[in-house]
Amino acid sequence: MTTTNRLSSPLTAPVNWQMIRADVLERIQSGKWQPGDGVPKEADLAAHYGCTRSTVGRALRDLAQAGFLERRRRGGTIVAANPVRKAPLEVPILGDAIRKAGHAHDFRVIRAETGPAQQDEASALAIAAGARVFRYDALHLADGKPFQFESRVLNLLAAPEILQADLTQMPIDEWLLRNRPLERVTIEISAIAAPQAAALHLAIAPDTPVLLVRRISWARQKSIGLLHLYHQPDHRIRTGF
Amino acid sequence: MTTTNRLSSPLTAPVNWQMIRADVLERIQSGKWQPGDGVPKEADLAAHYGCTRSTVGRALRDLAQAGFLERRRRGGTIVAANPVRKAPLEVPILGDAIRKAGHAHDFRVIRAETGPAQQDEASALAIAAGARVFRYDALHLADGKPFQFESRVLNLLAAPEILQADLTQMPIDEWLLRNRPLERVTIEISAIAAPQAAALHLAIAPDTPVLLVRRISWARQKSIGLLHLYHQPDHRIRTGF
DNA sequence: TAGTGGTCTAGACCACAAA
DNA sequence: TTGTGGTCTAGACCACTAG
Structure with a gap:
């Protein structure tokens, strides 16, 4: 089942790592190299493309990071059997998401x-x-x-100075960015019936289905805060690759 | 406002790019280097860490990719002003998500x-x-x-062979993986009141709020299919960094 | 134990954009 | 124009692991 792929004649066109990446990716996506198959070792690919092993390594490393390849020392490189693709979900400053969409934020x-x-x-x-x-x-x-309703619970043991900040001028998100940069975050996205407070401020009927984003952030081994973000019913989180 | 950071005494301990990455990241997260500040140029960092510019470059490139730094030729490297962090959202084969959670899939x-x-x-x-x-x-x-209800519309112009496949044996997801590897995908996550069909099969009351994941996939400039995934009301999409 | 990828060096040239 | 990052080379040694 798992075969080891070979290369045809050497190419001599000038190459850079992105071209190699594209060429290998094309072989995978066209089905020429199947999931589980072995990929030629770096030295062979370098000879084929007419470049050094470093350049090939850069291309393959990038493809491995993207989930297309699995690499092991001594074991060689194979086309990923279960290509788990990753869609980057952006976690912006709250106001930025609105401004980025071309709207005025307040x-x-x-x-x-x-x-x-x-x-x-x-x-x-x-x-x-x-x-x-x-x-x-x-x-x-x-x-x-009304766009999103934000409800936070901050750990005062980790950020006591928040009590001195003027939060009517600066959104709390920006204060946190400057004073407690995120190190680690866990995010949970779910669908719930809008609770009363959220419905009230978003000006929607209670129990309307809304997206809830729940975020817990950590810095220096301490929890910083718990964030609940309630969105308008028509809101969509977009991502992809 | 935007200052250019300097380094203290040179370090002579043996270093690799990950240690440099960690060191620079610590300076950012501790607030020593503020958003918008300039980062020393590669050559200076190389002298400071006692390694070559390539090694420093590897570390800084990685931090830039992660959203901590912004780099420009000639313009130098700065600490990202609006650090847009990215949480990787995994897009697995449908059954895999269930198996990965330790459950039997059917x-x-x-x-x-x-x-x-x-x-x-x-x-x-x-x-x-x-x-x-x-x-x-x-x-x-x-x-x-019942865990998730899948509803697809496939473009027969892009994948006519699907009609010959035995879909009672192989989940359609696996068939697509083998025959039409994803090149590009757009994903939209929203909260909706469960439509009748989904509610019926998920064994929940109609109009219960549920997570809807809508995915459109493309390969070779053609749309492959449109996928709607309806989840149990308590389902949560988890991610983070 | 041997073969593969992971990393580093020392140097070079190039591409881009800020001054 | 010129300084910065982006990339490549040719070579070396090391770390891990499959056989």
Whole structure:
């Protein structure tokens, strides 16, 4: 089943790594090289393309990173058996998503207060239940119309200075970017019936299906905050490759 | 506002590109190098780390690809002003997602027939309205329980052989992988009230909010198919970095 | 243990865009 | 115009692992 592919006559045209990448990719996507098949070793490909092994390596490394190839020392390179493609999902600053779409961005702070963490919040943030957290709700507008409702719970142990920031001027997202750059984030996307607060601010009927993006961020081994983003019913998260 | 960062004393410890990457990233994430600031040029960094420019370049290229740096010829390298981080969203073979989660995968073909393309389908696939398409609906089960409902419209102009395939044995996803490897895909994620067919097969109440993943795939300049994936109400798409 | 990919060096030329 | 990153070469040694 798994064969080892061979090459035809050597090419002598001038090449760069992107051309090699394209050529190998074409062989995979056209089916000439099937999933599971072996790919010639770097030295052979270098001879075929008339370049050094470094250049071939750059091309193959890129294809492996994209999920098309699997490489192992000593074991050689094969066409990925289960090509798990990855679509890059952009995680922008909140206002940027709106501006990028060509709309004017504005926001209104709806709540900004401290209080004790509830059970589920505490476990999400890996802090003690009842620990002091900062609750921040805001509505983001695109061209003056409600676009997304933001509800955050920030871990005050990790970012106490947030209480001194003027959040009516700077969106909390930008404050966090400057003061607590994201190191690690977990994202969950789900569909839920709009809860009352979100429905109210988004000006939609309660229980309308909406996209919920739930994000937990970490920096320096500590949880920074828990973010819930509720979108308009017609909102779509777009990605692809 | 935008300063040009300098380096302290040269390091002489042995380094590889990943250590340089980590060191530069630490300077960014700790706030020592602020968004918009200039990063020393490759040659200076090479001197600082005691390695060649190639090695430094590898590290910086990787950080740029990850969204932390912006690089321009002649213009130099700066810390990204709006760090747009990218969370990789995996696009697996349908059954794989279930198996990967540790469940047994099974599927039932619900519909497999040809017919004319409707207006919206035709425009999504960039074919003529009324062109012959192949409709395929299937239910995917995890440990015997309904997990996701798949509804496809395939462009028969791009993949006529699908009519000869035995789709009761091989999931259509695997057939497509082998015969029409994905070149380009657009993905849209939204929240909708479950349509009747999906609700029926997922065994949920109609109009329950569910996640809809809509995927249009292309190969060799032609649209291959349009996929609608309806998930259980509690389903979450997970990603992060 | 031997063969493959992973990495680094020291140097060179080129492409692009800022000054 | 000129300084920066982008790329390539020819060679070397190392790390991992399949046989």
